[in-house]
Amino acid sequence: MKLYLKYFAINLKCQMQYKAAFFIHLLSRVVLSFATVASVLVMFARFNEVEGFTLSQVLLCASAILMSFSITEVFARGFDIFPRLLGNGEFDRYLVRPRGIIYQVTASHMEFGRLGVFVQAIAVLCYAIPNSGVVWTWDKILTLFLMITCGAVVFAGLYIIFASFTFFTTEGLEFMNILTHGGKEFGRYPFVIYGGGILKFLTYVVPLAVVQYYPLLYLLGMEDGVFYMLCPLFGILFLIPSYIFFRIGLRRYKSIGA
């Protein structure tokens, strides 16, 4: 953990070398993510509610998923640019250092410019919190916290799987973006609106609904079981298949060479 902070510091130092670029990047991310929110606003300009959810409730949902996604983009950046790490030999360097591989990939690349989305999501959240009709008790606050953090974990798991494919193809696979960026875009609305099949898929295969739809029901008082409140914790389990998949890929890398 102490080492992680050192990595954190060196990443920050590197990026602060180019202050103008950093802030332009940050700003562009804020502006870009406005589109995500704007489309929700446009939708609600025509309809008063979507599948029983009001504007503020959808914005609450959207800001939580945006935060999760941006946390992952900042801290799991190494998996996003994984094809590059394999291509330029940086990955070989990790293999000759006495630390875990996943740890090194995570720690070596953080991109703080991607916090732009986070900043913007906070603004949306500030609007949604008082307007969503949620009575904010400690358990609701905990649920929201779990939604955001566990959501980041699920996205990280997706990034790891995305990276693992690179071991087999050496090129990145764009279809994974359907789940990562797609998850963020579609996750603006509670996943239930896309129908039962998709909801099942997002519950049992890629557990994005576990960190979004179910705890949201608890937040909004539509369900009050503890299960719904702690549901996001199941998302963490998603790291297990991701990890196994990565190990399989790594074994292949070491036996076929690069």
Next chain:
Amino acid sequence: MITLSGINKTFRVTKRQAGFAHAVKALFSREYEVIKALSDVNFTVGDGEMVGYIGPNGAGKSTTIKIMCGILTPDSGVCDINGRTPWRDRVAHVAQIGVVFGQRSQLWWDVPVVDSLELIRDIYKTDEATYRRNLDELTQLLDLGEILKTPARSLSLGQRMRCEIAASLIHSPRILFLDEPTIGLDAVSKIAVRQFIKRLNAQHGTTVILTTHDMQDIEALTQRILLIGKGRILLDGSLEELKKRSSERKTLVVKYSGSPPPLVTGMAISGEKDGRLVLELDPAIVRVNEGIAHLAAHCELQDVSVSDITAEEMVAALYKEYQI
């Protein structure tokens, strides 16, 4: 102690012909070509030895180094380094070795070098006292001083390579792998790097394995060379033995005025360089002093130089001999 025995390694490479039709075909069925990168590689390197690993591009040098570093797993064979198998015991193994890839950097590009070194210290869990001692020594020997405060991106290649070497030695490894450490360096930097490696080996008893295409590296550094070609170890011996093995021919470079001199048996013209005649002389047939005396008697000599075959020529001859 490094022992490799019966190491085999094959790579599967997709074969594809040029053209759009073939590209489409390749989407559905791919043809693979199996390339034997290493076949039955055996050698042993003792503690504190310094070994030059040579061979043409694509011969399998880097593959061997990568196996010894634990980056690659061979198809079959045994590799034992200080009692460990690199790819099975990666973390414990790599804590004991240092690796310099001449063509790649391990420094963080945008921060002063010393920041990178401190992070590397923490990655290897090197204690502060050892770090200080190593850093002081490296700073002095590699003349790092001011360079340490400069971001890696603004260093010259020679300065950067010195820092790369320092970064690989922070944790006092027992074995140092150098993959083309002098590539692209100017003469002064090359000599500095060589002197440092020599000293490291002499003073700390660090085992050094280095690959290079620069024969001067080999001449300056190593007693023992391993020659690899097409994935096989072809030769394992000292530089002196090799020199003896390849012919004893001497090269005479002669500058003269007037008409070209006649030659005696045992001498042959091998070329002309900057208006000088280059002659090959076989001392078994005609002695060097006799040869020069003969030349002097038949033309007006202005300058004569005699030299042994260079390591460069020797290796070129070896490559030719083994058809690699």
